[in-house]
Amino acid sequence: xxxxxxxxxxxxxxxxxxxxxxxxxxxxDVNNCPAYARYRMESYSTGGRLWLIRAWLNDEINWTEHFxxxxxxxxxxxxxxxxxxxxxxxxIVNMIVAAKSEMVERGLVPSTVKEFLENVQRQGNPYxxxxxxxxxxxxxxxxxxxxxxxxxxxxxxxxxxxxxARQTAKTLASLLHKAGLSFGVLGKEENCDGNEVKxxxxxxxxxxxxxxxxxxxxxxxxxxxxTLSPHSYNAMKNDYPDYGGDFYVYHYTQLVQQLIGDGKLDxxxxxxxxxxxxxxxxxxxxxxxxxxxxxILKAIPGIELVExxxxxxxxxxxxxxxxxxxxxxxxxxxxxxxxxxxxxARATGANILAVACPNCMTMLxxxxxxxDLEDKLAVRDLSEIVAEACxxx
Amino acid sequence: MDPLYQSxxxxxxxxxxxxxxxxxxxxxxxxxxxxPYRPDCVVAPRTMxxxxxxxxxxxxxxxxxxPLGGGLSLAGLAVPFRGGILLDLKRMDTIxxxxxxxRYALVECGVSQGQLxxxxxxxxxxxxxxxxxxxxxxTVAGNLAIHGQGDLAQPYGFNSDMVNGLEVVLPTGQxxxxxxxxxxxxxxxxxxxxxxxxxxxxxxxxxxxxxxxxRLYPRKxxxxxxxxxxxxxxxxxxxxxxxxxxxxxxDVVSFSQAIPPFSxxxxxxxxxxxxxxxxxxxxxxxxxxxDALGEYIRRxxxxxxGFARHLQRPQVSKTSDWRKGGxxxxxxxxxxVERYPECYRRGREISERHDIPYTVLGRVIxxxxxxxxxxxxxxxRADPETIRQARExxxxxxxxxxxxxxxxxxxxxxxxxxxxxRMDPNTLDLMxxxxxxxxxxxxxxxxxxxxx
Numbered sequence: 075x076x077x078x079x080x081x082x083x084x085x086x087x088x089x090x091x092x093x094x095x096x097x098x099x100x101x102x103d104v105n106n107c108p109a110y111a112r113y114r115m116e117s118y119s120t121g122g123r124l125w126l127i128r129a130w131l132n133d134e135i136n137w138t139e140h141f142x143x144x145x146x147x148x149x150x151x152x153x154x155x156x157x158x159x160x161x162x163x164x165x166i167v168n169m170i171v172a173a174k175s176e177m178v179e180r181g182l183v184p185s186t187v188k189e190f191l192e193n194v195q196r197q198g199n200p201y202x203x204x205x206x207x208x209x210x211x212x213x214x215x216x217x218x219x220x221x222x223x224x225x226x227x228x229x230x231x232x233x234x235x236x237x238x239a240r241q242t243a244k245t246l247a248s249l250l251h252k253a254g255l256s257f258g259v260l261g262k263e264e265n266c267d268g269n270e271v272k273x274x275x276x277x278x279x280x281x282x283x284x285x286x287x288x289x290x291x292x293x294x295x296x297x298x299x300x301t302l303s304p305h306s307y308n309a310m311k312n313d314y315p316d317y318g319g320d321f322y323v324y325h326y327t328q329l330v331q332q333l334i335g336d337g338k339l340d341x342x343x344x345x346x347x348x349x350x351x352x353x354x355x356x357x358x359x360x361x362x363x364x365x366x367x368x369x370i371l372k373a374i375p376g377i378e379l380v381e382x383x384x385x386x387x388x389x390x391x392x393x394x395x396x397x398x399x400x401x402x403x404x405x406x407x408x409x410x411x412x413x414x415x416x417x418x419a420r421a422t423g424a425n426i427l428a429v430a431c432p433n434c435m436t437m438l439x440x441x442x443x444x445x446d447l448e449d450k451l452a453v454r455d456l457s458e459i460v461a462e463a464c465x466x467x
Numbered sequence: 468m469d470p471l472y473q474s475x476x477x478x479x480x481x482x483x484x485x486x487x488x489x490x491x492x493x494x495x496x497x498x499x500x501x502x503p504y505r506p507d508c509v510v511a512p513r514t515m516x517x518x519x520x521x522x523x524x525x526x527x528x529x530x531x532x533x534p535l536g537g538g539l540s541l542a543g544l545a546v547p548f549r550g551g552i553l554l555d556l557k558r559m560d561t562i563x564x565x566x567x568x569x570r571y572a573l574v575e576c577g578v579s580q581g582q583l584x585x586x587x588x589x590x591x592x593x594x595x596x597x598x599x600x601x602x603x604x605x606t607v608a609g610n611l612a613i614h615g616q617g618d619l620a621q622p623y624g625f626n627s628d629m630v631n632g633l634e635v636v637l638p639t640g641q642x643x644x645x646x647x648x649x650x651x652x653x654x655x656x657x658x659x660x661x662x663x664x665x666x667x668x669x670x671x672x673x674x675x676x677x678x679x680x681x682r683l684y685p686r687k688x689x690x691x692x693x694x695x696x697x698x699x700x701x702x703x704x705x706x707x708x709x710x711x712x713x714x715x716x717x718d719v720v721s722f723s724q725a726i727p728p729f730s731x732x733x734x735x736x737x738x739x740x741x742x743x744x745x746x747x748x749x750x751x752x753x754x755x756x757x758d759a760l761g762e763y764i765r766r767x768x769x770x771x772x773g774f775a776r777h778l779q780r781p782q783v784s785k786t787s788d789w790r791k792g793g794x795x796x797x798x799x800x801x802x803x804v805e806r807y808p809e810c811y812r813r814g815r816e817i818s819e820r821h822d823i824p825y826t827v828l829g830r831v832i833x834x835x836x837x838x839x840x841x842x843x844x845x846x847x848r849a850d851p852e853t854i855r856q857a858r859e860x861x862x863x864x865x866x867x868x869x870x871x872x873x874x875x876x877x878x879x880x881x882x883x884x885x886x887x888x889r890m891d892p893n894t895l896d897l898m899x900x901x902x903x904x905x906x907x908x909x910x911x912x913x914x915x916x917x918x919x
């Protein structure tokens with residue numbers, strides 16, 4: 075593909091590189107683009123990346139492994155979209171994904187991205203673990219296979235395979251049971267939702283996953299879906315309708331908030347802690363859901379909810395989006411966004427960092443260890459906090 | 468492995484130095500119309516000591532070194548015209564001290580305007596600094612290196628008049644401090660020591676500013692802006708004179724632009740006001756709208772478009788999208804306010820001659836002592852013809868600024884040449900001697916302010 079064939083050829087040169095995209099919605103810190111925060115070179119800023127993409131498509135520079143890493147260091151957090159004052163801002167992440175897509179077409183992706191995509195293609199998950207093991211997390215929980223219940227509980231790849239995130243998946247299942255919700259899971263029949271695949275630029279594979287999932291959901295009579303991960307929520311809510319998948323999709327925080335409000339979850343047991351909440355990008359900036367998680371936390375007796383200075387639309391991403399929880403272009407430094415984020419969380423005086431995303435959970439928990447904060451700050455999923463308040467943990 | 472890379476990596480660590488194509492490409496560009504030149508190496512130090520070591524290395528091996536702050540001068544002042552080391556200073560971004568009682572902030576050179584503004588809003592809400600209209604990643608120190616102005620220019624002048632002290636790494640690697648900090652731990656005044664002001668306005672050609680103390684000013688509880696509009700540009704200087712006579716305004720800017728078309732040809736005078744109480748605000752409003760401008764309103768020469776509370780930060784980047792092309796550059800000149808009408812008319816002619824939507828602006832500096840008048844030209848980065856048009860318009864504006872008796876602000880190479888051609892020969896000779904004394908090997912930001 076040449077520049078003229080690039081879908082955003084009439085837009086990509088319009089970035090002035092003014093640098094607004096590096097800041098959060100207020101101006102607290104110039105480090106709100108995760109890749110720029112990690113490397114602090116203009117090449118890793120959103121503007122630098124767009125200028126490099128244009129230079130590549132224009133044959134001003136050649137593809138290199140380093141160039142690919144710069145492009146893939148974008149984790150699709152959408153801070154740039156939020157902050158850019160220009161009219162094309164809505165397309166910034168799309169422009170980067172389109173460049174990734176071109177690299178996929180040409181077979182020029184970094185090795186970890188290649189692994190990620192091949193694993194999804196072969197096993198339906200980025201880890202390359204067997205499909206047959208996808209449902210193992212639910213063993214001993216009494217969770218039923220989906221067979222027409224009101225809700226499909228879609229767990230996603232991280233919740234199904236990552237050891238820590240599996241605990242969260244279990245906890246949420248027990249919580250939904252306690253609330254008397256009618257739900258079932260797909261177990262080993264569940265497949266990758268494709269959100270990260272899309273953001274890594276493998277659009278053909280994404281389409282295949284979306285179509286297969288939609289076909290499966292329809293065949294099973296699925297009408298309502300509750301997801302553990304905001305990434306799954308985003309794909310199913312915003313992308314699946316383009317492929318005929320019109321389902322009622324909820325992130326679990328939205329449902330749990332409703333269940334608490336309806337009196338179906340008794341949280342009177344409380345949770346005594348100073349808690350700070352980290353907004354996941356695919357729930358926050360991508361879907362503007364900032365309130366449900368906070369309402370839950372505010373409702374639980376004993377919680378003192380505090381905020382980081384960068385929150386809601388201005389939150390710093392954990393660095394795990396766009397497949398980076400696996401591809402890992404932003405780690406290895408105290409400047410890694412996850413490490414910056416846990417330091418920021420700790421600075422609030424909180425002893426609990428609440429998350430609502432299994433990707434954030436794994437990224438931030440690793441960062442807590444790297445920062446040697448294990449005795450001061452614990453990362454807990456919101457479902458775990460609610461479960462404890464309900465006495466189910 | 469490149470020996471320069473290895474030497475720099477030893478100083479700053481491998482993650483903060485690059486000789487890879489991608490970094491060399493990005494750092495070769497200014498955001499305006501200046502042609503790109505590639506550096507040999509990009510390095511991002513974190514401390515003054517690292518800067519010092521890098522400069523010593525560059526001086527020893529006679530390698531050009533170009534300091535970069537926010538990179539928003541738009542005049543090509545941080546383009547590595549002769550290759551060498553591009554020094555990205557933005558990692559040096561610690562706000563070291565805010566002294567509320569003495570009203571100053573001591574910051575490292577990479578602290579951005581946005582960062583300082585936000586910090587003051589959160590931690591010292593009764594203080595503010597003079598924030599320029601540039602995007603928020605513009606650095607405080609970079610702004611001083613080009614004699615910038617900000618939104619307190621009307622009462623307090625240039626930002627470089629607000630300096631209490633500097634720490635500078637000289638081109639030989641020596642570190643100097645200027646102001647009270649050179650004799651004590653306090654960074655509260657630049658005066659009354661012998662004046663060694665050899666770094667402000669020199670665009671990084673005489674040394675690298677690594678720390679700066681700048682004055683802070685009272686930030687009042689109520690901030691707002693009023694807009695007064697006139698059609699006749701000839702009235703603008705006297706209106707500005709009347710407004711500044713009241714000593715009530717915090718910032719006074721007059722602008723006129725082709726977009727949106729319905730307001731083309733009108734002159735919008737924005738007047739920022741601040742107050743700690745409704746009574747104070749009412750008094751200031753009365754002084755300006757009734758006493759200073761009442762007569763113009765009664766005669767029908769101008770009208771008040773209203774007063775809005777809460778100041779919005781300007782978003783000048785939007786200008787870059789006027790031709791849907793990600794680019795603009797402007798010539799700014801420090802002019803007598805009385806030249807406003809001619810600056811406007813002649814600037815508009817230049818724009819129209821080059822088929823560029825016109826936009827001109829004059830920000831008042833001091834009590835009408837001068838204004839920074841800018842002629843802005845948008846271009847389309849993907850269309851070389853529009854870049855050529857903009858570049859020609861910029862050169863014509865440089866010529867115009869001098870023809871009208873002004874001094875070009877942060878000129879690019881073309882403007883620098885014009886200025887030096889006109890400069891008093893003895894002054895020019897002194898500039899040359901100062902440069903030779905401070906930078907015997909000519910390593911600092913070469914190409915800029917080079918006296919033949």
